[in-house]
Amino acid sequence: MEYFVQQLINGLTLGAIYGLIAIGYTMVYGIIGMVNFAHGDVYMIGAFQAMIMLLICGALGISWVPLQLALMLVVAVVLTAAYGWTVERVAYRPLRGSSRLAPLITAIGMSIVLQNFVQLAQGPRPKPVEPVIRGGIQLMQKEGFIVQLSYLQMVIIVLTVALMSAFAYLIATTPLGRAQRACEQDMKMASLLGVNVDRTISQTFVMGAALAAVAGLMVTLYWSVNDFYIGFVAGIKAFTAAVLGGIGSLPGAMLGGVLIGLIEAMWSAYFSTEYKDVAAFGILVLVLIFRPTGLLGRPEIEKV
Amino acid sequence: MSIAHARAGAATRTSPYLVALKEAGLTAFIVFMLSILMVGFQTQALQGQPLSYVTRFDAVIWSIVIVPFGRFLLALDRQGISKPALVIGLVGFFYLFGSVVLAWMTGSLGETTDNSGAIVTYVIGGPPLPYVDPIIDAIFGLGSLFVAAIAWSTLRRARRGTLTLEAREAQEHQRMNWARRASLILGPILVAVAVALPFTPWADRALVETLTLILTYVMLGWGLNIVVGLAGLLDLGYVAFYAVGAYSFAKFSVDLGLGFWQCLPLAGLMAASFGVLLGFPVLRLRGDYLAIVTLGFGEMIRIVLENWQSFTNGPNGIGGISRITFFGLPFERTPPEGTESFHQFFGIEFSTLQRIVFLYYVILSLALVTNFVTIRLRKLPIGRAWEALREDETACRALGINPTNTKLTAFAMGAMFAGFAGSFFAVRQGFISPESFKFLESAIILSIVVLGGMGSQVGVALAAILLVGLPEVLRELALYRMLFFGGAMVMIMLWRPRGLLAHREPTILLDQSGWFWRRKAKQ
Numbered sequence A: 001m002e003y004f005v006q007q008l009i010n011g012l013t014l015g016a017i018y019g020l021i022a023i024g025y026t027m028v029y030g031i032i033g034m035v036n037f038a039h040g041d042v043y044m045i046g047a048f049q050a051m052i053m054l055l056i057c058g059a060l061g062i063s064w065v066p067l068q069l070a071l072m073l074v075v076a077v078v079l080t081a082a083y084g085w086t087v088e089r090v091a092y093r094p095l096r097g098s099s100r101l102a103p104l105i106t107a108i109g110m111s112i113v114l115q116n117f118v119q120l121a122q123g124p125r126p127k128p129v130e131p132v133i134r135g136g137i138q139l140m141q142k143e144g145f146i147v148q149l150s151y152l153q154m155v156i157i158v159l160t161v162a163l164m165s166a167f168a169y170l171i172a173t174t175p176l177g178r179a180q181r182a183c184e185q186d187m188k189m190a191s192l193l194g195v196n197v198d199r200t201i202s203q204t205f206v207m208g209a210a211l212a213a214v215a216g217l218m219v220t221l222y223w224s225v226n227d228f229y230i231g232f233v234a235g236i237k238a239f240t241a242a243v244l245g246g247i248g249s250l251p252g253a254m255l256g257g258v259l260i261g262l263i264e265a266m267w268s269a270y271f272s273t274e275y276k277d278v279a280a281f282g283i284l285v286l287v288l289i290f291r292p293t294g295l296l297g298r299p300e301i302e303k304v
Numbered sequence B: 001m002s003i004a005h006a007r008a009g010a011a012t013r014t015s016p017y018l019v020a021l022k023e024a025g026l027t028a029f030i031v032f033m034l035s036i037l038m039v040g041f042q043t044q045a046l047q048g049q050p051l052s053y054v055t056r057f058d059a060v061i062w063s064i065v066i067v068p069f070g071r072f073l074l075a076l077d078r079q080g081i082s083k084p085a086l087v088i089g090l091v092g093f094f095y096l097f098g099s100v101v102l103a104w105m106t107g108s109l110g111e112t113t114d115n116s117g118a119i120v121t122y123v124i125g126g127p128p129l130p131y132v133d134p135i136i137d138a139i140f141g142l143g144s145l146f147v148a149a150i151a152w153s154t155l156r157r158a159r160r161g162t163l164t165l166e167a168r169e170a171q172e173h174q175r176m177n178w179a180r181r182a183s184l185i186l187g188p189i190l191v192a193v194a195v196a197l198p199f200t201p202w203a204d205r206a207l208v209e210t211l212t213l214i215l216t217y218v219m220l221g222w223g224l225n226i227v228v229g230l231a232g233l234l235d236l237g238y239v240a241f242y243a244v245g246a247y248s249f250a251k252f253s254v255d256l257g258l259g260f261w262q263c264l265p266l267a268g269l270m271a272a273s274f275g276v277l278l279g280f281p282v283l284r285l286r287g288d289y290l291a292i293v294t295l296g297f298g299e300m301i302r303i304v305l306e307n308w309q310s311f312t313n314g315p316n317g318i319g320g321i322s323r324i325t326f327f328g329l330p331f332e333r334t335p336p337e338g339t340e341s342f343h344q345f346f347g348i349e350f351s352t353l354q355r356i357v358f359l360y361y362v363i364l365s366l367a368l369v370t371n372f373v374t375i376r377l378r379k380l381p382i383g384r385a386w387e388a389l390r391e392d393e394t395a396c397r398a399l400g401i402n403p404t405n406t407k408l409t410a411f412a413m414g415a416m417f418a419g420f421a422g423s424f425f426a427v428r429q430g431f432i433s434p435e436s437f438k439f440l441e442s443a444i445i446l447s448i449v450v451l452g453g454m455g456s457q458v459g460v461a462l463a464a465i466l467l468v469g470l471p472e473v474l475r476e477l478a479l480y481r482m483l484f485f486g487g488a489m490v491m492i493m494l495w496r497p498r499g500l501l502a503h504r505e506p507t508i509l510l511d512q513s514g515w516f517w518r519r520k521a522k523q
Helices: A002-032 A039-060 A065-095 A101-122 A151-173 A175-185 A187-192 A197-223 A230-245 A250-270 A276-290 B002-013 B016-038 B057-078 B083-105 B134-160 B165-199 B205-230 B239-255 B260-282 B287-307 B342-346 B353-379 B381-391 B393-398 B403-429 B439-452 B457-495
Strands: A136-142 A145-150 B041-044 B052-055 B109-113 B119-123 B508-510 B516-518
Touching: A002 A039, A002 A136, A002 A145, A002 A151, A002 A175, A002 A197, A002 A230, A002 A250, A039 A065, A039 A101, A039 A197, A039 A230, A039 B016, A039 B041, A039 B052, A065 A101, A065 A197, A065 B016, A065 B457, A101 A230, A101 B016, A101 B041, A101 B439, A101 B457, A136 A151, A145 A151, A151 A175, A151 A197, A151 A250, A175 A187, A175 A197, A187 A197, A197 A230, A230 A250, A230 A276, A230 B287, A250 A276, A276 B260, A276 B287, B016 B057, B057 B083, B057 B134, B083 B134, B134 B457, B165 B205, B165 B353, B165 B457, B205 B353, B205 B381, B205 B403, B205 B439, B205 B457, B239 B260, B239 B287, B239 B403, B239 B439, B260 B287, B260 B403, B287 B439, B342 B353, B353 B381, B353 B403, B353 B457, B381 B393, B381 B403, B393 B403, B439 B457
Parallel strands: none
Antiparallel strands: A136 A145, B041 B052, B109 B119, B508 B516
């Protein structure tokens, strides 16, 4: 039981991170129907920028943890959003209206470019990061096994929940969210009605990148090691999460993220660490076979 | 037309220079945001010390100057002032790129390692360049060339004047015709060159090996073309079948001691049955769901290969795969007792090149078989059904084509050729490990298909030469190789969104007068 609770906590934390990345995939997919393969690498860049900002904080002598966190968050989010914007502007916007595969290939190309850019600019070695938030509270204890909820895990979960609510509010009520939903339904009609489609798509990428940057920051603190390759695996898992939850659906992305996190944590705890990714993909396949639109996805109605 | 006029009118009211300056300012801001942390600070992970950093603000400042300047020129170009972009772009290219190439050719490029262990090259005694690393200077030089090229095309278009819609359509048609004719002529030429090449004087070991590698990808590209180009199924895990082919080949060869020509069909069969096995549950899915599931399967197979120690020997891989023989005659200087080797049988001098050239011909013929089968299949009902399925699944269903079975055959067919290619890979390397079957491979193969122009066989071959040959040529650039590779992928796709030789037309057309007519055989 105690072991299970501990894995539940770990899985939820992991799932929160995946969920944040998955939102970027699901929003972009919802609006322009493409798989943004470079999104995982944008998240990796977010992690690097958070890490560099942490180092700069150290150099400037800022040691008060909340201020450190706030600085990392703001700087990483703003600068990573610029990456999201640039990727869209350079690689996807010129291909709007061409075949579905063309942007997919530029996305793969962009992903290779970003990975190698970071490898060149920051060196290929893994970067260890010193823990910022230490300690935690003990929830249960039995026969020497301590169930611990670390402060960091609390921060991650609380931050994710806060961001998700803010985000849901943004999509549901603001003009920006309305424009996005309009573009998602019918881009041509939206542009006829005065929605600036290009700008809306750019904003979607910026928002996705910003959330990915938050995830990157969390991962930097949580796993305390970064290298240029982390974006690939996390990206695939997050995309899996987005598909699992029903691509195009925001709550679906979050649900999918949490599920993938839980599956991964439970599988590694009870079966084997090596096959945790196989388990995640296997469950995805099973879900898609029985519910081809994902858990919360709307069924696609095809007009002939 | 009127829109273009209105836009031009609006631009002239506010000075074009002001507009360009505004864009340049925005670009400068973006470049600053992109580079300030990622380029300005280089983190260093030294052994036993906490993470530290060194600053590189000079590079950031140069980028903030150069990139917006290029943007300024492009903005001017867009508003009809193209000459400055052309001139300055060319000057920038010759200065930045030329001086680096000159330094490289005269041997005045030096190398040093910085404290993070990365190799930094620099120009000795050359003209002053903005970046310490000459490759980055060269990249910016290529960027200048890009600016000049855009200005050049604008100037050319301006001289030709605005086209009417019909003229543009005619031009498009002409281009399509050109692509088709080019592939008709280029195909046999490429094959002839490929057959003759090992006998030409400059066919050394390195060249033949590179060509063998390229041909492997050509074959994989043609195999995937059946799935993606013909049947329109987006497969992101094609490398899984390549891996299955290679591993089953290795198991048959090492454990059962079968020879290459016995293992090859078995490995193809294994891969094809894996295709059916994996395809069966997922082929009901459409479009991108299929993509992610195939991606997942690709990763799953790699993970299984990495962890199933007793069967695949894990990350260490399987070695000692017996070498290829010339239909039973080994390529060895001293063959084992009682057998005859290739050079003894034919009474020629022994050379290590013989085996390599033979491997080259094996993959060439395998690739050509793939090509031939694909071309013939397109003319059979099943090939027609694939193409119809690609265009409209619902209509196919209405016409009584079973989509799942049709897709499954395409999937199995593609998988089989991947299995053949995998066997070839295993026998060429003599050693396989999960390392060789990463997602990047799938991505490269898919890019070859899409860049080539989906469905175009010659296009696939050209794209493979470009995408696989380019990194081999650029081996000098070491770490920058993949950066160029990714950049090239993006640029080619932006330049020709429908692929290098795109002429995706159905094999059968309904003529306007109501007659069916069959197009002549095309590649």
